Amino acid sequence: MTEPIWVNMPAKAYPIFVGYDLLAQPNLFQSHLHKAVCVVSHPEIAASYFPLLEQTLQKAGARKITSLLLPAGDAHKTLAFAEKIWSFLSNLHYHRDTTLIALGGGMIGDLVGYSGACYMRGLDVIQCPTSLLAQVDAAIGGKTAVNLQNSKNLIGLFHQPRMVLSDLNTLQTLPNREFIAGLAELIKYGVILDAALFEWLETHIVEILARKPQALERAVVWASQIKADIVAKDEKDQNLRAVLNFGHTIAHAIESIYHYEKYLHGEAVAMGMIIAMQLSLALGLISANLLDRLIALLTKAGLPIFLPDGITLEAILAKIQLDKKHSQGQIRWVLVEALGQAQLRENVPLPMIYDVLKASGASM
Numbered sequence: 001m002t003e004p005i006w007v008n009m010p011a012k013a014y015p016i017f018v019g020y021d022l023l024a025q026p027n028l029f030q031s032h033l034h035k036a037v038c039v040v041s042h043p044e045i046a047a048s049y050f051p052l053l054e055q056t057l058q059k060a061g062a063r064k065i066t067s068l069l070l071p072a073g074d075a076h077k078t079l080a081f082a083e084k085i086w087s088f089l090s091n092l093h094y095h096r097d098t099t100l101i102a103l104g105g106g107m108i109g110d111l112v113g114y115s116g117a118c119y120m121r122g123l124d125v126i127q128c129p130t131s132l133l134a135q136v137d138a139a140i141g142g143k144t145a146v147n148l149q150n151s152k153n154l155i156g157l158f159h160q161p162r163m164v165l166s167d168l169n170t171l172q173t174l175p176n177r178e179f180i181a182g183l184a185e186l187i188k189y190g191v192i193l194d195a196a197l198f199e200w201l202e203t204h205i206v207e208i209l210a211r212k213p214q215a216l217e218r219a220v221v222w223a224s225q226i227k228a229d230i231v232a233k234d235e236k237d238q239n240l241r242a243v244l245n246f247g248h249t250i251a252h253a254i255e256s257i258y259h260y261e262k263y264l265h266g267e268a269v270a271m272g273m274i275i276a277m278q279l280s281l282a283l284g285l286i287s288a289n290l291l292d293r294l295i296a297l298l299t300k301a302g303l304p305i306f307l308p309d310g311i312t313l314e315a316i317l318a319k320i321q322l323d324k325k326h327s328q329g330q331i332r333w334v335l336v337e338a339l340g341q342a343q344l345r346e347n348v349p350l351p352m353i354y355d356v357l358k359a360s361g362a363s364m
């Protein structure tokens with residue numbers, strides 16, 4: 001049997017399984033499953049994977065299995081769609097002894113996690129992430145949310161899943177652009193938390209891009225272990241988890257300026273990591289060599305490294321002032337002090353931020 005990675009939280013430790021053909025293994029589900037199960041997914045993902053999952057759930061002992069298919073896209077990660085899930089569950093008389101399964105990317109994971117946390121004050125949720133981003137990041141850690149109008153993830157709560165099952169077979173149908181965007185978060189872990197991961201990515205990026213089974217498995221296992229460890233130490237995102245926002249200050253600004261349409265999250269994170277690294281260099285924390293290595297790795301991965309053409313300093317600064325992660329008017333930056341080591345900093349001089357943004361392509 002595949003050995004799990006554990007998220008070791010007091011009283012609610014849960015396993016993460018990473019590997020191939022996991023959706024076909026009833027034994028992985030057995031001890032985490034109620035007899036009543038509802039799987040929430042998107043039509044195109046369900047077409048590929050729900051029939052197999054349904055069979056497996058039957059073999060694992062589930063007796064009432066339904067699926068609810070919702071449209072893809074973050075525009076649907078809303079209270080209205082949470083309500084659709086609640087109505088579906090209620091109309092079919094699902095009670096508290098129900099397992100809700102999220103089969104999809106981070107959007108479905110967040111929406112199902114949130115809906116499951118609220119329905120009858122909390123159902124058991126199993127995350128079956130099918131995008132690289134969700135496997136290495138979103139599905140682990142119990143952060144659930146929906147968007148409110150233009151505010152991303154404004155309404156949410158912490159609700160840890162009973163299990164995360166990352167079947168790497170599902171990545172075979174993931175569109176290439178989505179796959180590459182997911183790589184940005186993996187590279188991020190290397191930069192801020194694990195020099196060995198960064199070095200390994202430098203030497204294996206071609207295999208990962210080709211989705212070679214062994215390399216892909218190693219990458220997802222490694223990243224899941226990192227996320228599991230950090231979540232276990234800081235469940236409610238009070239201190240340690242803050243470093244995971246490396247590259248995100250600028251990323252959130254870029255995503256928002258382009259109305260979450262032009263850039264995928266990972267693409268914006270890539271640009272944001274370069275800015276944060278340039279600030280780290282300007283503050284004398286790192287050498288230029290480290291910045292060059294990050295640029296080289298992101299470029300090989302096919303991720304953007306320059307700010308979008310035509311983006312203005314004013315627009316970026318207006319957005320970062322709004323970002324919820326700054327405290328008392330100060331922008332909180334996650335900076336790098338050595339490969340695999342990050343620090344939080346609030347007093348980065350504004351002229352320095354201007355210079356770095358201008359040098360990266362922002363116009364006045």
Ligand SMILES: NC(=O)c1ccc[n+]([C@@H]2O[C@H](COP(=O)([O-])OP(=O)(O)OC[C@H]3O[C@@H](n4cnc5c(N)ncnc54)[C@H](O)[C@@H]3O)[C@@H](O)[C@H]2O)c1
Pocket residue numbers: 042045072073074077104105106107108110130131132133134137138139140141142143144152153170171172173174175178265
């Ligand atoms: N909870 C957290 O800690 C956390 C962390 C990071 C991101 N997020 C959230 O995750 C979401 C982004 O996740 P995402 O990048 O997975 O996006 P997503 O869920 O929107 O999926 C991206 C696209 O890929 C498709 N897709 C997913 N898996 C597929 C597969 N195996 N085959 C074919 N198509 C597939 C989806 O249908 C969708 O069109 C955002 O809502 C973000 O806020 C949450």
Ligand SMILES: [Zn+2]
Pocket residue numbers: 185248265269
């Ligand atoms: Zn992110």
